[in-house]
Amino acid sequence: MSDKKHKILDAALDLFANEGYTATSTSKIAQKAGVSEGLIFRHFESKKGLLHAIMQEAEDRLRDVLADILCEKDPRGVIRKTIELPFNIRSEEYDYWRLQYKLKWDKDYYNPDKMKPLIEKLKEAFALLGFEESEQEARLLSHVLEAVSIELLRGNMKDPQQFKSFLLEKYKA
Amino acid sequence: MSDKKHKILDAALDLFANEGYTATSTSKIAQKAGVSEGLIFRHFESKKGLLHAIMQEAEDRLRDVLADILCEKDPRGVIRKTIELPFNIRSEEYDYWRLQYKLKWDKDYYNPDKMKPLIEKLKEAFALLGFEESEQEARLLSHVLEAVSIELLRGNMKDPQQFKSFLLEKYKA
């Protein structure tokens, strides 16, 4: 990929994630990327096309992160890794996640199936550990995971490590 | 309040909550409300002013809902009412809540303190019930509450009543 195309993607990710998609103009993106505005349309056709390219990358990263959990054999390991998930987000990737969570409110981009494999895996893990209502437990944990991620991404959690330890303790993971 | 002013508020709430603030133009609001665009500015000064008026109402509703929990004496009652909170949202009020959650990503409007009284109350309730880590428990439950609300508001929870029962059972509330 060309250097400038990459710069455009970087700038757009930052702005889309932090200012919002509609609030971000293509001229702002071009300015931040240090390229001419026309180049954006040359590479991505439209503003929507640019967003699409970014979301493609974001979904790839989601898949990568989930893959490690999905091939875990030990049920406790599955739960531990799931709990650790939001706490392990690399700060360079924050914008990808922020954008994903923001767009969840957008009908065009929200896809509940993206998390389905993880929930199935969790259900299996809870069942193996002898939990009665394994599906509900899986849903509960995935909800906690979601809320914690949002809190962390907004930079609004007081003491992340302490809360992480608390969760790991609670789930004996 | 005049009939048309009310119509504007209704239309704007719907559009802001479902399409997003920046994605909604004042002309679309006027069209949906069946009024002239100029009227919006006569009543609310600016588009921001209109949002502000709506958020004022939304905060009032939040306070109302929390008030009932905050004056509850029985610690189990506090937890039960908190769990029931998201499941009791009246469908006519969905848009208010949707808007609140969406704007949490917006630096100008996000105010973490709005939920603070509830978390304090929960902490107190857990402490009374003999939980060791009452603060963490309170934070955990508030996170569950948040994620469940979001899921419900997105209309994406499979079997709400079943999950509600599961939570009440789990917390013996």
Next chain:
DNA sequence: GTCTATAGGCCGATAGAC
């Protein structure tokens, strides 16, 4: 006089021409 509608100004946004 107060409330409402209409017509347009100005600006910035997307996109396409060169």
Next chain:
DNA sequence: GTCTATCGGCCTATAGAC
């Protein structure tokens, strides 16, 4: 990579209805 056309955004000025 620049330049610009066109469209739609927010808002105001002014005129009309009650």
